[in-house]
Amino acid sequence: MNFIDSSICLENCMLASSSVYRRQLFLIRSLGGYCCRVHMEGDGRAMRSSLSTLGADAEGVMQKITLKLDPSLYKGQAGKVAVIGGCREYTGAPYFAAISALKIGADLSHVFCTKDAAAVIKSYSPELIVHPVLEESYSVRDDEKATVSAKVLGEVKKWMERFDCIVVGPGLGRDPFLLNCVSDIIRQARDAEIPTVIDGDGLFLVTNNLDLVKGNSLAILTPNVNEYKRLVEKVLKCQVNDENAYEQLSSLARSIGGVTILRKGKTDLISDGLTVNEVSIFGSPRRCGGQGDILSGSVAVFSSWARHHLSTKNNESSMQSSLNPMVLGSISGSALLRKAASLAFENKKRSTLTTDIIECLGKRIYALHFDPVIACQKLKRLQLYIPNGFASFSDMFGQNVNDVGVLYVGMIILCHVGFVDVNLKEMFYYIKKILNYENNPLQILKFV
Ligand SMILES: NC(=O)C1=CN([C@@H]2O[C@H](COP(=O)(O)OP(=O)(O)OC[C@H]3O[C@@H](n4cnc5c(N)ncnc54)[C@H](O)[C@@H]3O)[C@@H](O)[C@H]2O)[C@@H](O)CC1
Numbered sequence: 001m002n003f004i005d006s007s008i009c010l011e012n013c014m015l016a017s018s019s020v021y022r023r024q025l026f027l028i029r030s031l032g033g034y035c036c037r038v039h040m041e042g043d044g045r046a047m048r049s050s051l052s053t054l055g056a057d058a059e060g061v062m063q064k065i066t067l068k069l070d071p072s073l074y075k076g077q078a079g080k081v082a083v084i085g086g087c088r089e090y091t092g093a094p095y096f097a098a099i100s101a102l103k104i105g106a107d108l109s110h111v112f113c114t115k116d117a118a119a120v121i122k123s124y125s126p127e128l129i130v131h132p133v134l135e136e137s138y139s140v141r142d143d144e145k146a147t148v149s150a151k152v153l154g155e156v157k158k159w160m161e162r163f164d165c166i167v168v169g170p171g172l173g174r175d176p177f178l179l180n181c182v183s184d185i186i187r188q189a190r191d192a193e194i195p196t197v198i199d200g201d202g203l204f205l206v207t208n209n210l211d212l213v214k215g216n217s218l219a220i221l222t223p224n225v226n227e228y229k230r231l232v233e234k235v236l237k238c239q240v241n242d243e244n245a246y247e248q249l250s251s252l253a254r255s256i257g258g259v260t261i262l263r264k265g266k267t268d269l270i271s272d273g274l275t276v277n278e279v280s281i282f283g284s285p286r287r288c289g290g291q292g293d294i295l296s297g298s299v300a301v302f303s304s305w306a307r308h309h310l311s312t313k314n315n316e317s318s319m320q321s322s323l324n325p326m327v328l329g330s331i332s333g334s335a336l337l338r339k340a341a342s343l344a345f346e347n348k349k350r351s352t353l354t355t356d357i358i359e360c361l362g363k364r365i366y367a368l369h370f371d372p373v374i375a376c377q378k379l380k381r382l383q384l385y386i387p388n389g390f391a392s393f394s395d396m397f398g399q400n401v402n403d404v405g406v407l408y409v410g411m412i413i414l415c416h417v418g419f420v421d422v423n424l425k426e427m428f429y430y431i432k433k434i435l436n437y438e439n440n441p442l443q444i445l446k447f448v
């Protein structure tokens with residue numbers, strides 16, 4: 001049974017078979033080597049391509065777009081983000097999103113929340129810039145509403161153009177007056193062409209007011225299972241169809257005019273209506289609340305970096321300009337969260353909380369800068385690490401270096417360059433990176 005409205009299918013079919021679609025597919029593959037998993041057939045059917053491992057590929061995208069640390073950068077150039085969220089009930093969610101952005105590498109992170117929430121959020125972290133500007137119905141008389149609303153908008157407007165991305169929704173609550181003001185903020189961001197990630201209660205708002213995001217290619221929606229269900233029902237007027245998940249997601253993105261949608265779940269699916277990408281890196285079996293907030297903060301930073309990456313001189317080819325930075329940012333955010341969650345779970349097991357995952361974000365980002373050339377240079381000096389009783393590496397392992405030898409060398413390298421926190425699987429990943437380098441340590445090893 002096909003749940004999708006036939007007019008949408010026809011539109012899909014035309015778009016999917018266009019040269020634009022094929023071009024994006026090729027470009028995304030060549031950027032990070034990751035795969036677009038949907039291949040649209042001429043009759044509009046979606047077919048899954050043969051699945052390949054995406055873990056390393058999503059990581060490749062993340063590595064490419066991650067802003068390089070450079071002494072010539074000044075404060076703000078690595079990213080300025082703002083979270084619009086935080087009310088009486090929820091103070092954790094905006095904090096998680098905003099602090100994650102900082103931990104990943106943004107320079108400045110703001111929170112626009114209600115007065116009740118502001119002091120609490122400030123007390124969690126002196127790093128965040130907290131603006132107590134939002135108001136809920138209970139604190140505003142009916143005759144004051146227009147004035148207060150204009151004041152809120154004015155306060156946010158003063159800052160808006162400074163931001164590289166805003167996140168709307170973590171812990172926002174559902175107060176009608178507050179949501180009205182936030183609708184204006186979303187419109188303001190759109191006019192100023194500021195990328196906007198919509199999460200949590202922000203999704204409740206836009207699902208009921210689709211015009212707020214319709215046709216905005218700088219908008220990213222990050223629905224969880226419930227939020228996705230509500231979106232599908234509202235927009236496609238059908239039920240979620242997991243048999244046809246790829247096609248339904250791209251259909252949804254197109255129906256909302258080419259916004260990017262990151263559908264969260266066991267596997268994260270990302271589509272802007274032209275491509276569908278999947279991030280299935282193993283994360284953590286813990287489902288503690290707040291992981292989606294880390295994700296929204298991460299996606300905000302990576303999308304800004306992706307925009308920067310695609311617009312810099314070196315990347316100024318017509319090929320690069322066809323890539324969608326919002327898709328690349330979503331893939332990277334998802335990959336990073338999952339890798340950080342996996343690391344946190346390894347240490348804390350069932351006790352893993354959102355704050356533990358946040359603590360691991362930095363380590364995961366740092367690991368991206370693993371440079372096989374530097375590692376190999378260091379390896380040349382590693383005679384020091386040969387245990388007593390052995391004259392050389394070849395003395396330890398013989399001329400035919402076996403897996404144990406590689407593992408040993410890998411361990412030494414990783415300890416030497418500071419990756420003492422990696423697990424066995426990750427260690428092999430880094431070793432593989434070294435082996436792919438033409439002057440790889442194995443060669444060196446053979447000549448020691
Ligand atoms: N510490 C905090 O301040 C937190 C605040 N949060 C905020 O809380 C507000 C409401 O978010 P909620 O996540 O509660 O709202 P949802 O509408 O996502 O969830 C509502 C209910 O659905 C259930 N549910 C979740 N995943 C499900 C699944 N896969 N299948 C079936 N049922 C499922 C949950 O148990 C929950 O009771 C948002 O503003 C959000 O940002 C959350 O981000 C969590 C942390």
Ligand SMILES: Nc1ncnc2c1ncn2[C@@H]1O[C@H](COP(=O)(O)OP(=O)(O)OP(=O)(O)O)[C@@H](O)[C@H]1O
Nearest residue numbers: 224225264265266268283289290291292293295337
């Ligand atoms: N079953 C799962 N297996 C692995 N990862 C999952 C699973 N479900 C969700 N995730 C990951 O956890 C992250 C958060 O997703 P989740 O569905 O918990 O969001 P959320 O409900 O919006 O979170 P929050 O509690 O912050 O509101 C996503 O990146 C997703 O990939």
